[in-house]
Amino acid sequence: MKRAADQPPPLGDVVAPDDDAAVDGPLHDRVYRQLRHALVTGRIVPGRAVTLRGLAQSLGVSPMPVREAIRRVSAEGGLVVGTNRRVWVPAMDAERYDELIRARTLLEPEAAVRALPHIDRERLERLRDIDDSIDVALEQGDVEAYMAGNHRFHFEIYTAAPSRVLVPLIESLWLQFGPFMRSVYGRLGTAALVDHHVNALDAIIARDAEALAAAIRADIMDGMELIASSIVSIAVAAEEESRRRA
Amino acid sequence: MKRAADQPPPLGDVVAPDDDAAVDGPLHDRVYRQLRHALVTGRIVPGRAVTLRGLAQSLGVSPMPVREAIRRVSAEGGLVVGTNRRVWVPAMDAERYDELIRARTLLEPEAAVRALPHIDRERLERLRDIDDSIDVALEQGDVEAYMAGNHRFHFEIYTAAPSRVLVPLIESLWLQFGPFMRSVYGRLGTAALVDHHVNALDAIIARDAEALAAAIRADIMDGMELIASSIVSIAVAAEEESRRRA
DNA sequence: TCGGCGAAATTGTGATCACATTGACCGAGG
DNA sequence: CCTCGGTCAATGTGATCACAATTTCGCCGA
CATH class of the missing domain: 1.10.10.10 (Winged helix-like DNA-binding domain superfamily/Winged helix DNA-binding domain)
Incomplete structure (x- = not known):
């Protein structure tokens, strides 16, 4: 078969394997x-x-x-x-954090609802596995494993339907608050963390779009309120840090 | 005054002059x-x-x-x-276009509402000027001037309040549908375009957040419906184009 | 006339080098 | 002890080169 290069982007073209590992490519x-x-x-x-x-x-x-x-x-x-x-x-501050949370609550439920019809049995099974691994990470107090699992859980949902706009936008948001969440968890530990993913799983099983959106929103907001109080102390600590380094 | 480099990002640091021209920097x-x-x-x-x-x-x-x-x-x-x-x-297709519009209707009203309290008299005056230039561009059928003006109008609103999350996200969206809009206008001409910015201006003067959000939403949706019908013909044309080039 | 094959040009990628700017380190002077 | 000064290392930027993969184009054969 002959084909002049590949045409303008033949649909799903961009790489975007969110999973790490994959030693190929540039x-x-x-x-x-x-x-x-x-x-x-x-x-x-x-x-x-x-x-x-x-x-x-x-x-x-x-x-x-x-x-x-x-x-x-x-x-x-x-x-x-x-x-x-x-x-x-x-650096994180109150305004940026607020914007991040707002953008998340706007975009992520939308992405979840759009993906819902495309979540098949296998994907649901994978979601369960991830949720289990999150529980284990929480028990063991493994912050990094928790964060990785949490990331995989959300995007396992959002990427059920191919998306070239919403999902990259959401990835950008996670990229922005990732380091900050880490330093928060580093202070608070995993004890304060709760697993809210069960509600999302239930909503998926019930094929209830509104419930799924609500579950995602709740998950985001919950993390926010947990953190909101500590954002000041983090900022203060960062300030001290930089003063000490000066 | 001595200061060890500049600390972690000292707040408003990133460059981001949306206005072109500005021959400095790397x-x-x-x-x-x-x-x-x-x-x-x-x-x-x-x-x-x-x-x-x-x-x-x-x-x-x-x-x-x-x-x-x-x-x-x-x-x-x-x-x-x-x-x-x-x-x-x-390339543009129905799904991507739908995602883009959805993301815009979610993010842009939010950004506008957040910026509203920070729109001072001078900025309002600038908005009027831009709106006038848009009218001129429409009369003269100058597609490029219209698009540039439209872009400036929207972001003159959104950037009234400093934003490091929402505005960059929205810029990304405009970057994505810009080329597509151009080819659409190239077919339809500017005759079909209407200036919806007056409603936004009125809402700003009245300091009515909900009205402003509605105006922005209407502006976005209107452009969408205008285009939605032609998206098929565009896709077909692109297909022919690539086949011809093959 | 059309389809496919081979050579040459063009593409993105990565490495290495030179340079101006900015950072940190350290000593002299108050 | 603190502050100011200069020196030197380290940083990001840009250019140029080499290379493998890909595309393009011209030629040959059916």
Whole structure:
């Protein structure tokens, strides 16, 4: 069969395997995935500058692919380039957090409702497994495993239907509050965390769109209220941190 | 005064001058702005591949900054990299268009309402000027001027309050439907376009949040219905285009 | 006249180098 | 002890080169 290149984007074309691992593709793409994963699971925390050569060395690659990966992540809001052209994990404050939560409550229920009809038995089974793994992580107090599981749970829902707009938008949001959540959990521990995913699972089984949207909203809002009080202390701590470093 | 570099992002730090012109900053940043502007105003249309060296030559720079700019734009959804690693202006179809409109109707009213209290007299005056220029563009049938004005009008509202989440998200959406709108207007002409911004202006003057949100929603939905019928013919045309090129 | 094959040009990717700017470190002077 | 000054290392940026993969185009054969 002959075909002049591939035409304008033949539909599902962009890579976007949210799952880590997958050692194929361009180098800068692999670096991008590693960097993103590190941010979403909170392995990179605010307050420290991300250097090009440093990251390159720690990943065992040349600075070039790292440069592209950083540019990409910063375009999604996961990093910010200061006026000095230095790269930081953006600091969190009340307004930004509020905007993030608002955007999440607007977009994520919508994505879930759109995906609902496409959630088949296998996916539901996977959701159950993820939920179980989350419970285990909570029991063991494993923050990183909890965050990874939580991420997988939500996106296992949202990506049931192919989406080229809403899901990337939502990924951007997670990328932005990931590092912050980590530092919050680092203080509070996993004891205060509750598993709200059961309601979502029930709504999926019942094929109840409104209930699913409500469950997602509740999950988001709950995390928010838990954190809202500590946002001040975090900010204060960050302030002290930077003063100490000065 | 001594200060160890600048601390974690000292608040409003990211550059983000939406207005074009501004010849300062890194080269890749200038290229990025030019590329973005070309997409939002529809100067780059779907169906043609964007090549690194080509763009570099047409902008008079080396391929290097172009590479970073493209990576950045593609992270925002303005371009897609195919599996062949070629860069395309993403094709539009019914689902993607629906997602875009939905995301806009969710995010833009929210951004407008949040910005409303911060719209001062000068900004309102600027909004009037922009609205006038839009009327002129409509009379003269100048599609590009209309699109540029429309973009400025909306973001002149949204950016009244500093926003590091909602506004970038919305910019991403505009970047995605810009080229498509252009090809639609190219077929329909500006005759079918109506200026709905008056309602928004009235709502702003009255400081009526709900009316402003409704005006924004109406503006978005109206553009949608106008286009929805032609999306099929556009898709067909694109299909013919690619077949002809094959 | 049309379909397929092979060579040449073009593409994105990655590495390495040079450079201007900015950061941190350290010592002298108050 | 604190503050200001200069020096040196480290950073991001941009350019250029090499390479493999892909696309394009011209030629041959049916």
